[in-house]
Amino acid sequence: MQGFPAPDLHARTVGHNDEGGHALAMSGTTADPRLIAARAVPKKALRMSWSDPRFRAIFWQIVIVGIVALIVWYLIGNTNRNLAARHIATGFAFLGRVAGIPIGESLIQYNPAIDTFGRALVIGILNTLKVAVIGVVLATILGTLVGVGRLSSNWLLSKITAVYVETLRDIPLLLQLLFWYALLEALPAPRQALHIGSLIFLCNRGIRVPELVWESADTWALVAFLVGAAGTWLWNRYARQRQEATGRRPAVWPVALLLLIALPLAVWGLLGAPTAVELPVLHGFNFQGGGVISPEYFTLLLGLVLYTATYISEIVRSGIQAVSLGQWEAGGALGLGRGAVLRRIVLPQALRVIVPPMTSQYLNLTKNSSLAIYIGYQDVMSIANTTLNQTGQAIEGIAYIMAVYLTISLSISLFMNWYNARIALVER
Amino acid sequence: MSQTTVDQVTEPGYTAARDRPPTGTTGPWGWARANLFSSWWSTAVTLLLGYLILRFAVSFVAWALINAVWTVPFSPQGVPNTAVCQNAKGIGACWAILPDKYRLILLGRYPYDQQWRPAICVVLFVTLYGISAMRQFWRKELVLIWIGTLGAVGVLMWGGVLGMPLVTEDQWGGLPITLILATFGLAAAFPLSVLVALGRRSTSLPAVKMLCVLYVELIRGVPLVAVLFMASVMFPLFMPDGVNIDKLLRAQVAFILFTGAYLAEVVRGGLQSLPKGQAEAADALGLSYWKKTGFIILPQALRMVIPPLVNTFIGSFKDTSLVLIIGLFDLLTMGTVALSDPPWQSFSTEVYLTLAVIYFVFCFAMSKYSRGLERELARAHRR
Numbered sequence: 001m002q003g004f005p006a007p008d009l010h011a012r013t014v015g016h017n018d019e020g021g022h023a024l025a026m027s028g029t030t031a032d033p034r035l036i037a038a039r040a041v042p043k044k045a046l047r048m049s050w051s052d053p054r055f056r057a058i059f060w061q062i063v064i065v066g067i068v069a070l071i072v073w074y075l076i077g078n079t080n081r082n083l084a085a086r087h088i089a090t091g092f093a094f095l096g097r098v099a100g101i102p103i104g105e106s107l108i109q110y111n112p113a114i115d116t117f118g119r120a121l122v123i124g125i126l127n128t129l130k131v132a133v134i135g136v137v138l139a140t141i142l143g144t145l146v147g148v149g150r151l152s153s154n155w156l157l158s159k160i161t162a163v164y165v166e167t168l169r170d171i172p173l174l175l176q177l178l179f180w181y182a183l184l185e186a187l188p189a190p191r192q193a194l195h196i197g198s199l200i201f202l203c204n205r206g207i208r209v210p211e212l213v214w215e216s217a218d219t220w221a222l223v224a225f226l227v228g229a230a231g232t233w234l235w236n237r238y239a240r241q242r243q244e245a246t247g248r249r250p251a252v253w254p255v256a257l258l259l260l261i262a263l264p265l266a267v268w269g270l271l272g273a274p275t276a277v278e279l280p281v282l283h284g285f286n287f288q289g290g291g292v293i294s295p296e297y298f299t300l301l302l303g304l305v306l307y308t309a310t311y312i313s314e315i316v317r318s319g320i321q322a323v324s325l326g327q328w329e330a331g332g333a334l335g336l337g338r339g340a341v342l343r344r345i346v347l348p349q350a351l352r353v354i355v356p357p358m359t360s361q362y363l364n365l366t367k368n369s370s371l372a373i374y375i376g377y378q379d380v381m382s383i384a385n386t387t388l389n390q391t392g393q394a395i396e397g398i399a400y401i402m403a404v405y406l407t408i409s410l411s412i413s414l415f416m417n418w419y420n421a422r423i424a425l426v427e428r
Numbered sequence: 429m430s431q432t433t434v435d436q437v438t439e440p441g442y443t444a445a446r447d448r449p450p451t452g453t454t455g456p457w458g459w460a461r462a463n464l465f466s467s468w469w470s471t472a473v474t475l476l477l478g479y480l481i482l483r484f485a486v487s488f489v490a491w492a493l494i495n496a497v498w499t500v501p502f503s504p505q506g507v508p509n510t511a512v513c514q515n516a517k518g519i520g521a522c523w524a525i526l527p528d529k530y531r532l533i534l535l536g537r538y539p540y541d542q543q544w545r546p547a548i549c550v551v552l553f554v555t556l557y558g559i560s561a562m563r564q565f566w567r568k569e570l571v572l573i574w575i576g577t578l579g580a581v582g583v584l585m586w587g588g589v590l591g592m593p594l595v596t597e598d599q600w601g602g603l604p605i606t607l608i609l610a611t612f613g614l615a616a617a618f619p620l621s622v623l624v625a626l627g628r629r630s631t632s633l634p635a636v637k638m639l640c641v642l643y644v645e646l647i648r649g650v651p652l653v654a655v656l657f658m659a660s661v662m663f664p665l666f667m668p669d670g671v672n673i674d675k676l677l678r679a680q681v682a683f684i685l686f687t688g689a690y691l692a693e694v695v696r697g698g699l700q701s702l703p704k705g706q707a708e709a710a711d712a713l714g715l716s717y718w719k720k721t722g723f724i725i726l727p728q729a730l731r732m733v734i735p736p737l738v739n740t741f742i743g744s745f746k747d748t749s750l751v752l753i754i755g756l757f758d759l760l761t762m763g764t765v766a767l768s769d770p771p772w773q774s775f776s777t778e779v780y781l782t783l784a785v786i787y788f789v790f791c792f793a794m795s796k797y798s799r800g801l802e803r804e805l806a807r808a809h810r811r
Contacts, residue, residue: 053632061635068639075666082665154470155463156477170791171784172746175760179784182776367651374752381653394661401654402646409649 079395086392094391095121101386103378105294117387124383125404131297131379132366132408135304139365140358142305143312150317161313169310174371177303181375184295190287201280201287207298208280211291217271224267228259235259296377300369308365312358319354320346351423359416363409370405380404495520499527510771522775526782529766533779536601536757545584545592546604552577552584553607561797566731574615581608597676601757603786605676609758610745613683614691620684621691622730626721628692629699640692647689652747655682660754679751687744694740698733699725732805738798742791749787759783 046054083090095118102112106123107130149161168176185204188194193203201208212218235255243249280287323346331341372379380401388397464474497516501509513522535546556577559565565573585604588594600608627633627640647655659682663673673681702725710720749760757765763779766772 057632061633064633065635065639078668079662079665081669082667085669152473153463153466154473156474156481160477160481166792167788170742170746170788170795172749172760172787174749174752175780175783175787178760178764179777179780182780186774186777370651370653371750373653381651381657385657388661394665398654398658398662401657402650405651405654406646406649 083395088392088394090393090395092396094387094393094396097391099387101383101390103383104376105297105378117391120383121380121387121400124378124380127377127383128366128369128372128379128404128408131300131304131369131372131377135301135308135365135369136362138301138305139308139312139361142309144316146309146313147316147320150313151320165310165313168306173303173307173368174374176307177299177371177375180302181295181299184299190282193282193287199279203287204295205287206295207293208287209291209293210280211278213274213276213278215274215276217268217274220271221264221268225260225264228263231259232256294377296372296375299375300372300377303371304365304368307368308361311361311364315354315357315361316350319350322353323349348423352420355416355420355423359413359420362412362416366408366412367405491519492521497522497524500524508771510775513775517774521778523778525766525772525775525778529769529772529779532602533759533762533766533783534602535604536762537599538601538604539593539595539599542587542593542595545587545595546600546602549581549584549604550607552581553611556611557794578612578615597674600676602762603759605751605756605758606745606748606760608676609680609683609748609751610741612680613687613744614741616684617687617691620688621695622726624688624692625695625699628696644689644692647686648693652682652686652750653753655686656750656754658682675754675756679754679756683744683748686747687740690740690743691737694733694736695729697736698729701732702729735798735802735805738794738801742794742798745790745794746787759786 049055096116099115099117099120100112101120103110103123107126110123146161149157152158187202187204190203190205193201195201199210236252239250239252327345328341331345369379370381373382384397384401388394465471495516497513497520500512508528535543538546559573624640627636630637659678663678706724710724748758751758752761760783763783767776767779
């Protein structure tokens, strides 16, 4: 309609409601200005009378906000009096004091004798992120497998996955965590540890795995991989532009293979290909060397993944079922293979159904990681709790907990909203 | 995978010999061929899973039934002698802990001779759920039934009247605490959530809408542990001097605020799913806001949200287990208390499995009901 000046008659019928008329006036057609003026809602001055809905709205807002403000003011007043009575000074000065909290596992250097509360709280955040990020990835993989398994034509597989989902979903996560933790604690002592080929040891002190000794060659290989990933992304973008311009898409996978695998391997090989691996060795009453996965971390991860995967599997299942069988058949009729139909036709449609509820499951997993406090894994909640008990800074501790979880929640929401907008159906 | 079974059924040439079904496509063998061994991939999965399940089932039955210890001798002082159980550890379960501790786990430290009172409360709660599930009771009278039952529970638990001695909250425990937290939480959170959902949908009251959004998003952004923690740490600071709120009430308020935020989103979903014409028609009839909401909007919207509402209730029923952190003696906490008794210390698996069964029975029944209802409502809606 943009190029053609619409005839007046048309303007009248289309502009039946206010919006239509407005849009036409905007696009510069020959709508009668008097008509628009007549249709506009007459602006009335606010009357100070109960019969004016706007007056009532303002009145009720003032009343409700006022009541809430009064309650908040009352609580703050009480809190200030209580804090004064207990001689607690508010403020974040305690962050700079030496913490003295022993912390079992941490991604950064920490020494309770010299490091501050601030550093301890940062470790809490890192530990929460460590379990949440890995948990989300593993739960997605397991949940997808289970969801697909439940739709399998194999009766045994679909029944087993159904039993798994129905059972674990209806038992509180905390009970599951305590159960797994008790089982892990009942494992034999390091001397009688269960082991897989003398490489991986399972005992009541956790899981010991061989660890690669990290050398500069590994760092450079990682850098090469990141450069390769950036290059692949650029090539993919170029390929899409070519496809849009010419209809022919340059092959992406050979470039990806070269940049993502061959390049890092070449860098690693050129720098001497170090393959030193540190094995866990029994030394006295415990193992020395190798990587260690603490029983607390393992329990929390296991519990979160098994529990969240039940919900994710249901989401995946309903997402796949939401795509009608006709889509598969139509894709086949166009001559596409099963894999291509899945990738290009079914999955993009299923994802639209899957992504929004998946976001809330990721959020749930992250929030549920706070159950760490019950089994002694030192996450945000646990370290904040200890800090709060030692310093008496209740308000600051709570503010820290709220701030951390709200930030994580909002970040996940924002990212998933962005992703959802990207894959959403674009209509006109 | 479903493709292959379809192909088999519609194989050409199959219709010609129609008189008798070909051998191997009917009966148990045919069923197994179609559902367990339809391809080499399916066969491999069946064999692997079958092997794992059999192995697990055999060892579980041996542990839980065949080699299990059902009773242990008690010393004259009532201390159990668990040597038999210790010997059987790893081979057989020690179910003897249950007859010794089941009343402690289920009913907590309630005075022993008065334990019929919490037991009746549990029955009352279950009856209340049953009545609420029946559609012929979905009327205004249901509110009265809820108020009456919850009042009766309060009287029974506290006592102090009708010749029942007073029992204070710190002696309550076990299943009644779990049910009280979940049910009272729902009962109080529901009206709150309806108001918040209406506030959030409001177009004429932007300030109220902002308050509602702030409340819902703040609570939904933090874990329940943090809310409980806040309740236990901040409440004493919020209260004026000399006013002391006990732990149960603190946890209950935390639960109400937490459940309220989630329920508000559920109710909002129901409000959004209602066609706009309903509200417009009510406006055209000249109904006031509250008449429109009470007679037209809510009866339809709330009916639609019953299944997700039940799901929220299941969630909050499971979440009651988190009150362990503020030292309230719910079902799970009582389990850990029973396990802290020195003779029974190493038999956590048995207790946790028992607790899991109790939670499972409640949650599974509710989720089964909610799914059935969802289907039924969807059907009614389509028609």
